[in-house]
Each structure stands twice: as C-alpha cells, then as structure tokens.
Amino acid sequence: MTNPNRCSYPSMASSLLYRSANPVVTFCPFISRYILSQSSVVLSRYKNLRFYSATSTITAVQRYDGRVRASKSEQLRSCCADTVVIAKDDKYGNKQIISVTPHLYGYMLTNVREPEEPVFQILRELREETANMRGSQMQVSPDQAQLLAMLVQILGAERCIELGVYTGYSSLAIALVLPESGHLVACERDAESLEIAKKYYERAGVSNKVDVKHGLAVDTLKSLILNEEACSYDFAFVDAEKRMYHEYFELLLQLVRVGGLIVIDNVLWHGKVANPLVNDPKTVSIRNFNRSIMEDKRVSISMVSTYRRWHDNMPQKVK
Numbered sequence: 617m618t619n620p621n622r623c624s625y626p627s628m629a630s631s632l633l634y635r636s637a638n639p640v641v642t643f644c645p646f647i648s649r650y651i652l653s654q655s656s657v658v659l660s661r662y663k664n665l666r667f668y669s670a671t672s673t674i675t676a677v678q679r680y681d682g683r684v685r686a687s688k689s690e691q692l693r694s695c696c697a698d699t700v701v702i703a704k705d706d707k708y709g710n711k712q713i714i715s716v717t718p719h720l721y722g723y724m725l726t727n728v729r730e731p732e733e734p735v736f737q738i739l740r741e742l743r744e745e746t747a748n749m750r751g752s753q754m755q756v757s758p759d760q761a762q763l764l765a766m767l768v769q770i771l772g773a774e775r776c777i778e779l780g781v782y783t784g785y786s787s788l789a790i791a792l793v794l795p796e797s798g799h800l801v802a803c804e805r806d807a808e809s810l811e812i813a814k815k816y817y818e819r820a821g822v823s824n825k826v827d828v829k830h831g832l833a834v835d836t837l838k839s840l841i842l843n844e845e846a847c848s849y850d851f852a853f854v855d856a857e858k859r860m861y862h863e864y865f866e867l868l869l870q871l872v873r874v875g876g877l878i879v880i881d882n883v884l885w886h887g888k889v890a891n892p893l894v895n896d897p898k899t900v901s902i903r904n905f906n907r908s909i910m911e912d913k914r915v916s917i918s919m920v921s922t923y924r925r926w927h928d929n930m931p932q933k934v935k
C-alpha cells in the first residue's frame with residue numbers, strides 16, 4: 617500500500633497546481649470542467665503543497681477587524697438582463713471587498729451543477745432527505761462540495777480521507793469523482809448518520825470506493841499509520857471535532873503524500889476567530905490552530921472563504 621517514493625519528492629501535481637493557481641480562476645466559462653467558485657492563492661515555496669480552507673464569510677471578519685472601514689453603501693447592481701444582485705461593498709484599505717449576500721449567494725448556487733447533471737442528482741436527494749434532520753446545518757453546501765470534488769479532480773487523487781462524514785454529502789461528492797480504483801476512508805463517530813451515508817454510497821454505486829470507519833477520527837488515523845499507510849494518501853478533508861484540528865493535522869501530515877492536499881473546514885468559525893472577545897474552547901482552539909499553520913514551514917497554505925448559510929436562506933434555489 618505504501619509507496620516510500622511518494623514521500624520523498626514533490627509530485628507533479630503540486631507544481632501543476634502552483635503554476636495554475638496564482639491566483640486561481642474565479643469564474644472561467646471557457647474551462648468547462650474546472651471552475652473555482654472562490655479565488656485563492658496557493659503558495660508553493662515549500663515541498664508540501666497543502667490547501668487550507670475556510671467556510672465563513674468575509675463579512676464576519678470585517679465586522680470584527682478594527683482595520684476595516686465601516687460599510688460604505690448598499691449598491692444595486694444589475695449583472696445581466698434579468699438578474700439583479702444586491703452586493704454590499706466594503707473597503708479594506710484601498711481594496712474593495714464584496715460581501716456575499718443571500719442574493720449573491722443565490723446566484724452562485726445557480727452555477728452549481730448538482731441539479732443538472734444526472735450523476736450528481738443523488739447529491740440533491742441526499743441533501744433533501746437530510747434537510748430536516750438534526751445537524752443538517754453541518755452539511756457542506758453544494759458549492760463547497762463542488763469545490764472539494766474539483767480539487768480532488770485537479771489533484772488526480774485516488775486515495776482520500778474524510779474526517780466527519782455526517783450523512784455523507786461531502787464524501788459522496790468526493791467519491792463520485794474518484795476513479796473506479798479510487799479509495800476514500802470515511803471517518804465518523806455517529807452510527808446513525810453513517811447508516812444514511814452508506815445507503816447513499818450504495819445508491820450512487822460508489823460503496824466499493826468508500827471504506828467507512830465508525831469511531832473516533834483520531835483512532836482511525838492512528839490505525840492507518842500503524843497499518844503502514846503513511847504517505848499513501850493524496851487528499852484529506854477535515855470536518856470533524858474542531859478542538860482536535862491540531863492533532864488531525866499532525867496525523868494527516870504523516871498520511872498524505874508530499875504534493876497532496878489537506879482541506880480543513882470551518883477555520884473562520886463563523887467569524888469568531890477574528891473577535892478577541894470570543895474565547896470559548898472551540899474558537900480558541902481554531903484560532904491557535906490557524907496561527908500554528910501560518911508559522912508551519914512544512915506546508916504551503918491558502919485560506920479560502922466560502923459561504924455556507926444556504927440552509928437557512930434559499931435551498932429552493934438549487935433545486
């Protein structure tokens with residue numbers, strides 16, 4: 617299983633990503649398969665290319681960051697003949713920041729392919745089945761799932777790990793784009809939600825690619841290492857216990873090959889990390905984790921803001 621060579625030098629994937637990602641395409645109608653919905657910059661000064669993701673909005677950061685000027689005005693923008701998008705513009709120094717309002721987010725969701733492509737309709741069905749379940753707000757949003765799937769494709773990933781499966785939305789999105797030989801280790805401690813996830817892997821015809829691990833994510837990662845699977849994974853998505861991020865990260869650094877990607881969810885934690893008045897254990901833990909990653913010379917990092925409050929706002933927009 618383990619290929620020691622994979623640990624010793626940067627892979628082609630890392631340099632390709634570096635070259636094409638500086639900055640990454642925001643929206644490019646000419647590249648039909650690979651469209652990034654958020655801009656990001658990937659620095660590749662180091663051997664390991666790691667990707668570092670956030671899911672809160674820039675708006676939240678602005679609110680708490682003293683350096684940001686107050687909101688200037690609400691602007692009404694007509695972006696095409698029959699679509700009106702209201703964007704709330706703010707300034708950060710001389711840079712303009714466009715916050716993602718529900719209207720703008722609704723527009724973004726119209727650019728998610730979940731409803732159109734038959735292979736992805738199963739994702740919509742899963743989302744709809746779990747919409748009223750306890751914890752459904754934890755599910756990644758359709759645009760985030762699309763981004764994850766695309767990163768897996770860009771990387772040419774075959775071996776992936778997900779920590780925090782819930783009912784399987786993000787893992788299903790990943791499994792659907794893995795090749796037939798692909799392998800996704802899906803870690804979740806809650807047996808009940810895992811049953812739903814398994815049902816959908818089955819229905820989508822991807823259960824042969826998904827290795828479900830019921831239990832604590834840390835235990836699974838340690839057992840993979842003991843099983844001599846170090847450096848054999850291409851991609852990891854972390855969406856489990858927030859206070860364990862540092863430990864997950866250290867274990868994943870052993871499991872993911874050089875040039876692989878580790879995507880970590882919720883690093884802005886609803887904007888709380890930027891508010892010095894918020895010091896609950898999860899916020900402090902994520903804040904400390906962000907700081908340590910920033911100083912960690914073993915990895916290249918990029919913090920990306922993606923919007924996720926779609927559950928409350930407009931699920932009907934993606935139907």
Ligand SMILES: C[S@@+](CC[C@H](N)C(=O)[O-])C[C@H]1O[C@@H](n2cnc3c(N)ncnc32)[C@H](O)[C@@H]1O
Pocket residue numbers: 754755756779780781782783784785786787803804805806809831832833834855856857860
């Ligand atoms: C944010 S949800 C994951 C959402 C999922 N990625 C999706 O898109 O549907 C977090 C999940 O992590 C699980 N979890 C929390 N702590 C965990 C741990 N220590 N080990 C394994 N799973 C854990 C929770 O039970 C929950 O289902």
